[in-house]
Amino acid sequence: MLAGYLNARCADFLRSLRLYGESGSDTAAAAEAASALRCSARRIGGTLHTFRVLLDPVWADQLRTELGWLSGTLAQEYACTARLHRLVSALGRLSGSGPVPGPPGSGPVPTASNGEGSAAGAGALTVGASRAGALLERQLTLARTRSHSAALQALGSSRFHAVADAVAVLASEVPLAPVAGAPAAEILTAPRTAAERRLLDAVSALPLARAAHPYNAEALVYGLATPSDGETQDAPWHQVRLLLRLHRYAQEVRQGSGSPDPVLAEAGRALDRHRDAAEAAAAAANAARTPRIAPATAYALGVLHADQRLEVEAARYEFQRIWQRTAVTAP
Amino acid sequence: MLAGYLNARCADFLRSLRLYGESGSDTAAAAEAASALRCSARRIGGTLHTFRVLLDPVWADQLRTELGWLSGTLAQEYACTARLHRLVSALGRLSGSGPVPGPPGSGPVPTASNGEGSAAGAGALTVGASRAGALLERQLTLARTRSHSAALQALGSSRFHAVADAVAVLASEVPLAPVAGAPAAEILTAPRTAAERRLLDAVSALPLARAAHPYNAEALVYGLATPSDGETQDAPWHQVRLLLRLHRYAQEVRQGSGSPDPVLAEAGRALDRHRDAAEAAAAAANAARTPRIAPATAYALGVLHADQRLEVEAARYEFQRIWQRTAVTAP
Structure with missing residues (x-):
């Protein structure tokens, strides 16, 4: 197998x-x-x-x-x-x-502008x-x-x-490697269970209760501190992303690559967005350190950085919502 | 009365x-x-x-x-x-x-830092x-x-x-003013009902369905456009804040000032936060227009502006959650 x-x-x-x-x-x-x-x-x-x-x-x-x-x-x-x-x-x-x-399931997005918003922007910040x-x-x-x-x-x-x-x-x-002649399903179970256990341990260490409260402002803490402080906060989520991927691949070995678990795939996509937004936020902060940029440029990069950190927080919220539906429970 | x-x-x-x-x-x-x-x-x-x-x-x-x-x-x-x-x-x-x-009901907030976060910040952004x-x-x-x-x-x-x-x-x-001699309760009803009707009409015009989706990123739209665009979006919420206050005062006339409706008071506080955060965000954006500021200052003001706009969005989310519990329904 x-x-x-x-x-x-x-x-x-x-x-x-x-x-x-x-x-x-x-x-x-x-x-x-x-x-x-x-x-x-x-x-x-x-x-x-x-x-x-x-x-x-x-x-x-x-x-x-x-x-x-x-x-x-x-x-x-x-x-x-x-x-x-x-x-x-x-x-x-x-x-x-x-x-x-739009957020998932919100349908068509009403436009907040009365038609003058996007055209009028000739201000310094635009x-x-x-x-x-x-x-x-x-x-x-x-x-x-x-x-x-x-x-x-x-x-x-x-x-x-x-x-x-x-x-x-x-x-x-x-x-x-030479193994005692047990049925394939049994031999494969132990490593797969170990992979699942590593995933569950890592997820249980995440601040999921906090992530479940919308607008907890967690991802913007250290938004103005040195970048490494913010990265410390993201690391456990990135780790879960990798362990979730390993778990999904281990499931594929059993099931063939045909039928991925849709909930796990969705949870993985939320963590992909978490990673992408975190890296985009870091790129905006990094660009703001370019010497001799105009204050208006720096201001826009600050807003952009915060916006992407907000998407980091939104991805965590989304992940914990999906995770509640997942079939992965402690074995 | x-x-x-x-x-x-x-x-x-x-x-x-x-x-x-x-x-x-x-x-x-x-x-x-x-x-x-x-x-x-x-x-x-x-x-x-x-x-x-x-x-x-x-x-x-x-x-x-x-x-x-x-x-x-x-x-x-x-x-x-x-x-x-x-x-x-x-x-x-x-x-x-x-x-x-912490968000309401979240209990003590776990510290994300391992003790080195707040001390280490000697970077340009701090x-x-x-x-x-x-x-x-x-x-x-x-x-x-x-x-x-x-x-x-x-x-x-x-x-x-x-x-x-x-x-x-x-x-x-x-x-x-001279009025026909009906009982006080009846005479007071019509103006009070009209005040309630104005409130309900204004609330029903709010994008509450959108506000109910956490992280809808609505409040940051126009975060980099000219300030007046963002203010257009806030105006209906400010209007509801004033109408809610009038409604509460009209209730006080009936009840005496003793027993305010706790849900309405809470809804009012959410809209107070909405107003305070919107004005704080505008103050940050305004400070960023000061001539000859350093790019690092402008960047910090950008992050701060976005942070306060996020609080605007959070207050809207909070308001719609409270509003679901309110006793005010169409008369």
């Missing part, structure tokens, strides 16, 4: 790699192939981690590290693009010129918003270009070829 | 005025007396407004205008003090050095927070001093003495 799952994910990996190579100048196809490549790399790595005891552990740890390096390197470029898009659309919304995303947008675009486009070069360099490296070779072997042959 | 209520409020007014005159250099006693003076001025004015048809209308309108001028003038000084306190404590919270106000605090203190202290002078000047004016004389007359003698 485990070998079959790993074989299938390695086949996905190799197919995505071929598609990426064939994509040439078609950036949309390249992005899609790179995304699929990262997706299978994460699944292979996660499975090697969770079911480590059933495999050759030294080999599993080493390949997992290499797959982590690969997916991390490939992720950067697309993360920069997504972050820029998130920040620029938030600036549009904050200036009253963009659409307001100038600030457009300057802030230009600054972020410059900084994040530069970061993306660097990430793109780093990704190309990685894909041409001997280190990458070694990973691809290892995955090619794994696509047909899984080095299982 | 109406005359009795007005007599009693006018007696409150005159007693507060005497206490204010006797307070001398005791600023706490002066503040308390001024607050009581405004409180009775608002009640007298509100009652004259609601029960206008039962009174001499020309006289009622004129006295109401004068009482509005008086309570507005007296309110400014204390509003500046409260606004400064609100903004400075928000800056403390945002810098991780102040206490985080400098920004303290500079922003100093700028706001300068601006709002100046505004308060001006308001204090204006209040003193008003209390010494012949315009004020005319108001005080009118209230002194009203303390013993109410110029009721």
